[in-house]
Every structure is written in structure tokens, then in C-alpha cells.
Amino acid sequence: MDATMKRIGFLSFGHWSLASHSATRTAQDVLLQSIELAVAAEELGADGAYFRVHHFARQLASPFPLLAAIGARTRRIEIGxxxxxxxxExxxxxxxxAGAADLISGGRLQLGIxxxxxxxxxxxxxxxxxxxxEGASDADLGRRHAEVFLDLLRGEGFAKPNPRPMFPNPPGLLRLEPHAEGLRERIWxxxxxxxxxxWAAQQGMNLQSSTLKADETGEPFHIQQARQIRRYRQAWTEAGHARVPRVSVSRSIFALVSDRDRATFGRGGDSDQVGIIDNMRAVFGRSYVAEPERLIEELKADEAIAEADTLLLTVPNQLGVAYNAxxxxxLLTQVAPALGWR
Structure with missing residues (x-):
């Protein structure tokens, strides 16, 4: 892929609520509309349908039934x-x-963990x-689970078979089934x-960087994120991995082309914000909101988007499938081509 071209997908938080503006009033609404939006995005030529995962919230949680359903309804789009x-986990x-969902989709799963x-x-x-x-943090717990997950995805046998099994076993130690060939290289x-x-580079994972980052230098968000991506790629090279890694960034980008767009999003983007999240000083990236011509000029200056090969556009899922499409x-027809992304 040319250095300027991007895979472009959407990222949905999967909210539902009884608010008057919400087109997703129940969990069922969110799940069914998520499938329909993925189908519509594929028809429009988008490259990916991605979903956030949150527990104990009125948002999407366990992702694999949804990913499998989208995999069965689509043919080309990446699902993640x-x-x-x-x-x-x-x-x-x-x-x-993950193996079952990946096989249903024909090898299109891109799992961000x-x-x-x-x-x-x-x-x-x-x-x-x-x-x-004892002595470890919850972050250590998450990384340990990730390491076990990555090791299991290699598909090597590790479990001693029962000498009197219900069904015949292949020779040797057994692995988990179903095994999805190549999924290990599609973990982010x-x-x-x-x-x-x-650390992700050392583990051989692709990189997802979102709309917030630890504020490590006080510089604008996109500059810190671009440096993060460059350091990731350097660590990848030093680790000696054979393949080329992928890097995604997510952004809130809204092109104003209709009265509804202007009424919904206003007439201008905001600026970076700094705050405390999970006891960490973080910088939150700005939203981009403008008419297409101005939007194009503003996006040209975003160093992190320029560094990434994949751009995930956050979508206001509660506004319904048709409006999000x-x-x-x-963006795919009036903004991306002018930036050389398509």
C-alpha cells in the first residue's frame, strides 16, 4: 500500500439509551444496527467495522457473537x-x-486487545x-492474559490426550479448536x-492508538502520537519480526455538508484537552468538524494520521444506520481522495 493511502473503517462504542434523540433504545437495537452499519459500510467501500467493548455498561460487551454475525453477512470488510x-478474559x-468468528468471516478478524x-x-x-x-497490578493481569492468548493462537498442542477419549484424537498433544490460521498476526x-x-512491538502485535494518550511531553496530541508510532516501529525492527506491522489511529471527523450535519455537530472542531484518567495525566485529541475543503486542510497537518496505515472513524451510533452511512x-468520497488516502 502507498504510504499516503489508508484503510478506513468505523469504530462504534455501541451505546443505547432512552434519550429522545437515540435510535438505539435497547441492546437489541445496537446489535442489529451494528450488523446493518457494517453491511452498509462495506457497500460504500469502507475497509473496517470495529467495536468497543465495555462491561457493566449500556454498551456493547461480549464481542464474538456480533463479529460472527457480521462475518456471515459481509464478504470483504475487516471486522474488529x-x-x-x-x-x-x-x-x-x-x-x-475468536477462532470460530474468524473462520465464519473467512479470515477477516482484526482483534484489538x-x-x-x-x-x-x-x-x-x-x-x-x-x-x-500478590505484588502485581491489574495491568500486569491484562498483559499476562494477553501473552497466554497469543501463545495459544499459535496452534501448537499442549494438552495431554485422554487414553480413552469419547472421540478419536490425532497423534500428539492437543490444541484448542477451532484453530484459525493467521489470526495470531491480526492481533492489535x-x-x-x-x-x-x-512492549506491543516486542510481542509481535499490531498497534492501535486511540483519541487519548498519556501526556508524556506536553506537546499537541498528534505530535505525541506520531512519536509513539515511530518508537513502536523502531522497536518492531529491533525485535526482528519478519512481517510489516500495521498501525491504526482513531479520530472523530465530521464533514459538514447538510443542515442536519451543522445542527448536529456545530460549525467547528474543538482543541486538544488534558485531563486525568485512571490516575494518569492524558491528552485527548481534538475532533475535526468542518466543511470538506477546510477539513482537508486541517487533516493534512495531523502527523499521526500521516504515520498510520489505518484510520478508524468514531461514529455516533445512536443517530442510526442511515445517518452514520x-x-x-x-468522508470516503469528498475528503479521503483529496488527501491521497483512497
Whole structure:
């Protein structure tokens, strides 16, 4: 792929609520509309349909039934997460779920995993039966689950077979089934800091960097994120991996081409914000909101988008499938080509 070209997908948080503006009033609404938006995005020529995962919230949670359903309804579009909180996951069962969803989709799964984000409840992973060992943190717990998951995805046998099984076994140690060939290379780590981006590179994972990052230098968000990406790629090279890694960034980008667009999003983007999240000083990237011509000029200056090969556009899923398809189509046809992304 040319250095300027981008794979462009959407990222949905999967909210539902009884608010008057919401087209997703129930969990069923979100799930069914997520499938329909992925189908519409594929028809428009988008490259990816990605979904956030949050527990104990009125948002999408367990992702694999949804990913499998989208895989069965589509043929080309990549299907992924951004991100699965590994503190909550049994890596063994997750390998089976992920393998099944990947096979249904024909090898199109792109799984973003991570330590996770701030929670709705206190130490929610404890309710799922997990706790870090003494002296370790919940971040250590998430990374350990990730390491086990990555090792299992290699598909090598590790379990001693029963000498009197219900069904005949192949020779040797047994692995988890179904095995999805190549899925190990389609795992991404959601990183908020330079250090975890370097760790992801060492582990051979692709990099997902979102709209917030640890504020490590006080510089504008896109400059810090671009440096994070460059350090990730340097660590990847030093680790000696054979393949070329992928890097995604997510952005809130809205092109104003209709009265509804202007009424919904206003007439201008905001600026970076700095705040405290999970006891970490973080810089939150700006939204881009403008008419297409101005939007094109503003996006040219975003160094991190220039560094990434994949751009995930956050979508306001509660505004419904048709309106979100309109937002995607406008960006794909009136903005992306002028930037050399398509």
C-alpha cells in the first residue's frame, strides 16, 4: 500500500439509551444496527467495522457473537474490536470464540486487545473471577492474559490426550479448536503510552492508538502520537519480526455538508484537552468538524494520521444506520481522495 493511502473503517462504542434523540433504545437495537452499519459500510467501500467493548455498561460487551454475525453477512470488510479488556478474559475460551468468528468471516478478524479502560464498577474483573497475583497490578493481569492468548493462537498442542477419549484424537498433544490460521498476526494492542507501544512491538502485535494518550511531553496530541508510532516501529525492527506491522489511529471527523450535519455537530472542531484518567495525566485529541475543503486542510497537518496505515472513524451510533452511512460516505468520497488516502 502507498504510504499516503489508508484503510478506513468505523469504530462504534455501541451505546443505547432512552434519550429522545437515540435510535438505539435497547441492546437489541445496537446489535442489529451494528450488523446493518457494517453491511452498509462495506457497500460504500469502507475497509473496517470495529467495536468497543465495555462491561457493566449500556454498551456493547461480549464481542464474538456480533463479529460472527457480521462475518456471515459481509464478504470483504475487516471486522474488529478496539479494544477487548484482557483483565476480564479467559484466554483459553477466548481462543475458541475468536477462532470460530474468524473462520465464519473467512479470515477477516482484526482483534484489538489491551489492559482496558476506566470501568463502570470497582475492579470489575474480580466479578469475572480474576485477580492479579500478590505484588502485581491489574495491568500486569491484562498483559499476562494477553501473552497466554497469543501463545495459544499459535496452534501448537499442549494438552495431554485422554487414553480413552469419547472421540478419536490425532497423534500428539492437543490444541484448542477451532484453530484459525493467521489470526495470531491480526492481533492489535491498544496502547496509551510509548512504553506499552514498545512492549506491543516486542510481542509481535499490531498497534492501535486511540483519541487519548498519556501526556508524556506536553506537546499537541498528534505530535505525541506520531512519536509513539515511530518508537513502536523502531522497536518492531529491533525485535526482528519478519512481517510489516500495521498501525491504526482513531479520530472523530465530521464533514459538514447538510443542515442536519451543522445542527448536529456545530460549525467547528474543538482543541486538544488534558485531563486525568485512571490516575494518569492524558491528552485527548481534538475532533475535526468542518466543511470538506477546510477539513482537508486541517487533516493534512495531523502527523499521526500521516504515520498510520489505518484510520478508524468514531461514529455516533445512536443517530442510526442511515445517518452514520451518510457520514461515512461523505468522508470516503469528498475528503479521503483529496488527501491521497483512497
Amino acid at each position: 474490536t478496539g479494544v477487548i479488556d484482557m483483565r476480564y 479467559n484466554p483459553f475460551y477466548m481462543v475458541e470464540d 489491551s489492559r482496558g479502560s476506566p470501568e463502570q464498577v470497582i475492579d470489575g474483573w474480580r466479578h469475572f473471577g480474576y485477580a492479579p497475583p 494492542w491498544g496502547s496509551a503510552s510509548d512504553a506499552t507501544a514498545i 451518510h457520514l461515512l460516505e461523505t
